[in-house]
Amino acid sequence: MAAPAKRARTSGGLPLPAPCSVLRLARAPLSPPGPGCGFTPLAAWPSGGDSDGDAVSGFLCWCAGVGLELSPKVAVSRQGTVAGYGMVARESVQPGEVLFAVPRSALLSPHTCSISGLLERERGALQSLSGWVPLLLALLHELQSPASPWSPYFALWPELGRLEHPMFWPEEERRRLLKGTGVPEAVEKDLVNISSEYHSIVLPFMEAHSDLFSPTVRSLELYRQLVALVMSYSFQEPLEEDDDEKEPNSPLMVPAADLLNHIANYNANLEYSADYLRMVATQPIRKGHEIFNTYGQMANWQLIHMYGFAEPYPDNTDDTADIQMVTVRDAALQGTKDEAEKLLLCERWDFLCKLEMVGEEGAFVIGHEEVLTEEELATTLKVLCMPAEEFRNYKEQAGQGEEAREEDSLTITNIPKLQASWKRLLRDSVLLTLQTYATDLKTEQDLLSNKEVYAKLSWREQQALQVRYGQKMILHQLLELTS
Structure with a gap:
């Protein structure tokens, strides 16, 4: 069984595509499907459509026509889902049961779209940092094509102008609500990269093929919206275990699979084979309960950055x-007494950089039960805290000193047993980190504990609060462990 793709902790930039769908918000069909099983053209750029029932029936009819097989035990619905469209069990489902199977011919990718030949011929000119340009061009072409065979699939997409990713929030609101979380910095890098990619690659390509791309889709704002949609809805097929050195697979759109919402305690997973992609139950699912896929092990800051929502505390067991x-x-510089000590500390830091244990934009990642960057943080604490003579010897051996000791392990349960200098430096680092937020933990707790006040917050305020609170709870746990 193919494992869901997992995201590395990054400091920003155009992220890799997700292995599942976004939480659906304020969804409106892009275009109503026509009667029967016929395909419905999209008129220029649609802004909304017919009833949910018509959109779903049109999509199900399209599924039958392309060989996408849904189990009679599942239903596509807005009712009984955490948000927007989702999938609900009509009957009880057991682990291992196939919920639906998507033939590879029904996937929407640069290889299956109507301009696949052109995209393949121009592949060299379409290379970019993100690797998403061919898929985005395929979507731009299909969405404005009057006879696109994908129209009934598009009918269940969200209204692009109402996506809730922080990249669409006003900058002031983004900075105010998400200060300290790392999201504003990541979004700013995304916006720079998206604009550069659009102006240097995408727009020139569309202008060179103006017969295939109408003026309505030559828009940076529309391109940003589609980037957010690919960020949220696309899937990335995992590499084989022996292909770890290869470039990641390109993103693709998987109808039906991208309807499923996400929680950390998911109950279904997508499996890949030569001819089909199958959604398979991983837990018993009771009748009437929602079916959830997983995006991978995602912290709340990643969920809001890439999908526009966060899991309420304490549901996200993958939070960091x-x-x-x-x-x-x-924090280490704070403890230096004179210029000589500062110079020595800078020497230690430069040495850690050469060992590739630290970097100017890197972060140590702390989970509820473990330090996910244990080797990097343990080495950093050791080098910054060891006596000067010991550091000289350690540096001469190029960091190949004694083997890692069990008492220096950074498992959460072992942190109180660390050397006093390590704990002091870790504690000071946590205190500095907490200063980057605009509010303290008690303020967040007061908001969350008052249901009436919480209910009056906007959606964005609620989601940002969950991100901040989850991070602060982990940091305060570290404070207690290092006291």
């Missing part, structure tokens, strides 16, 4: 808090 690597350096 970051301590910026440079924050640990700054």
Whole structure:
């Protein structure tokens, strides 16, 4: 069984595509399907459509026509889902049961779209940092094509102008609500990369093939919206175990699979084979309960950045808090007494950089039960805290000193047993990190504990609060462990 793709912790930039769908918000069909099983053209750029029932029936009819097989035990519905369209069990489902099977011919990718030949011929000119340009061009062409065979599939997409990714929030709101979480910095890098990619590659390509791309789709704002949709809805087929050195597979759109919402405690998973992609139950699912896929092990800051929502505390067992690597350096500098000690500390930091244990934009990642970057953080604490003479010897051996000791393990349960200097530096780093937020933990707790006040918050305020609170709870746990 193919494991869901997992995201690396990054400091921003155009992220890799997701292995599942976004939480659906304020969804409106892009275009109503026509009667029967015929395909419905999209008129220029649609803004809404017919009833949910017509959109779903049109999609199901399209599924039958392309060989996408849904189990009679599941239903596509807005009712009984956490948000927007989702999938619900009509009958009880057991682990291992196939919920639906998508033939590879029904996937929407640069290889299956109507301009596949052109995209293949121009592949060299369409290379980019993200690797998403061919798929995005395929979507731009299909969405404005009057006779696109994908129209009934598009009818269940969200209204693009109402996506809730922070990249669409006003900058002031983004900075105010998400200060300290790492999201504003990641979004700013995304926006720069998207604009550069659009102006240097995408727009020139569309202008060179103006017969295939109408003026209505030559828009940076529309391109940003489609990037967010690919970020949220696309899938990335995992590499084989022996292909770890290869470039990641390109993203693709998987009808039906992208309807499923996400929770950390998911109950279904997508499996890949030569001819089909199958959604398979991983847990018993009771009648009437929603079917959830997984995006991978995603912290709340990643969920809101890439999908526009966060899981309420404490549901996201994959949540993490970051301590910026440079924050640990700054905390260590606070403890230096004179210029000589500062110079020695900078020498230690430069050595850690050469060992590739730290970087100016990197972060140490702390989970509820483990430090996900244990080797990097343990080595950093050791090098910054060891006596000067010991550091000289360690540096001469190029970091090949004694083997890692069990008492220096950074498992959460072992942190209280660390050397006093390690705990002090870790604690100071946490305190500096907490200063980057606009509010303290008690303020967040008061908001969350008052249901009436919480209910009056906007959607964005609620989601940002969940992100901040989850991170602060992890950081405060570290404070207690290092006291």
